[in-house]
Amino acid sequence: MSKKKLLVIESSGRKQGSITREASDFFVRKLRESDDYEVRLRDLETTELPLIDNALIGAMFAPAEELTAEQESLLRRSNELIAELEWADEVMIASPIYNFGVPARLKAWIDQVCRAGKTFQYTEGGPVGLLTAKKAYLVVASGGTPIGSDIDFASGYLQHIMKFIGITETHLIRADGSKNDPENILQRTQDQINQLLVV
Numbered sequence: 001m002s003k004k005k006l007l008v009i010e011s012s013g014r015k016q017g018s019i020t021r022e023a024s025d026f027f028v029r030k031l032r033e034s035d036d037y038e039v040r041l042r043d044l045e046t047t048e049l050p051l052i053d054n055a056l057i058g059a060m061f062a063p064a065e066e067l068t069a070e071q072e073s074l075l076r077r078s079n080e081l082i083a084e085l086e087w088a089d090e091v092m093i094a095s096p097i098y099n100f101g102v103p104a105r106l107k108a109w110i111d112q113v114c115r116a117g118k119t120f121q122y123t124e125g126g127p128v129g130l131l132t133a134k135k136a137y138l139v140v141a142s143g144g145t146p147i148g149s150d151i152d153f154a155s156g157y158l159q160h161i162m163k164f165i166g167i168t169e170t171h172l173i174r175a176d177g178s179k180n181d182p183e184n185i186l187q188r189t190q191d192q193i194n195q196l197l198v199v
Contacts, residue, residue, distance in 0.1 A: 003036045003037055004035055004037050004038070005038050005088050006028070006031065006038070006040070006088060006089070006090045007042065007084050007087070007088035007090070007091045008024055008028065008040070008042065008092045008094070009042050009091065009092065009093045009094065009106070009109065010041065010042070011045070011093070011094060011095050011102070011105050011106035011109070012094065012096050012103070012141075013096075013098075014096075015045070018141075019096070019141040019175050019182060019185055019189065020095060020096050020139050020140075020141045021094065022186055023139045023173065023189045023193070024094040026189075027137065027139065027173075027193050030193055030194065031197060040087070042081070044105040044106060044108075045105065048077070049077065049108035050077060050112075051108060051111070052111050055071075055074060056074050056075075058071065059071035059074045059075050060075065060078070060116075061116070078112040078113070078115060081112050082113050085119065086131065089135075090135050090137070091136045091167065092136070092139065093106070093136065093137070095138070095140050095158065096140075096141045097140065097141065097145050097147075100152065100154070101154050101157070102154045102157065102158065110161055114165060119131055119166070120166065127164065129164055129165045129166025130165065130166050131167055134166070134169075135169040135171070136162045136167045136170045137171045137196075138155065138158050138159065138162070138171065138172050138173065139173045139175055140152075140155045140173070140174060140176075142154075143176070143177070143179025143180075143185070147174045147176045148174070159172065171196055173189060174188075174192065175189040
């Protein structure tokens with residue numbers, strides 16, 4: 001029996017003391033207890049992610065047979081990140097909330113993987129996601145912004161992006177509370193993970 005494949009996307013700017021990193025580590029350990037997984041980690045804190053500009057937009061919308069060598073080079077990182085999503089059966093995105101939204105690194109990753117003809121396509125009925133038959137787990141952490149509140153522009157956005165590219169089964173893991181009480185935040189997060197992964 002082949003292993004299931006999990007892609008973990010880390011986006012916290014912190015290496016130490018990060019709720020999302022600790023929660024995602026716990027998640028992977030628990031997942032491997034119940035099933036056989038191959039895990040790939042994409043740490044956006046150490047990944048160079050070009051921002052969307054005129055040249056990259058031109059490359060993304062150019063017909064494949066008309067791409068120049070320079071455009072192919074510009075698309076190399078995007079192709080690599082999309083290939084990771086295509087490889088995975090399940091995706092876990094760990095995101096803190098920075099200034100009410102997702103980190104800039106995560107937004108840059110989203111801009112690289114949301115590509116017409118690759119992860120979604122335009123139809124008469126609107127855009128349709130192409131990365132189907134997958135599931136996503138979203139660990140969203142905040143020490144001040146209540147997740148699901150009117151000032152949380154991160155969790156709903158991430159759920160929408162997953163559905164936009166075809167991943168309709170998403171599970172939100174809330175890691176919010178007082179920033180002065182990280183131990184309790186982490187414990188509540190681990191409790192949610194335990195309940196979610198109960199077979």
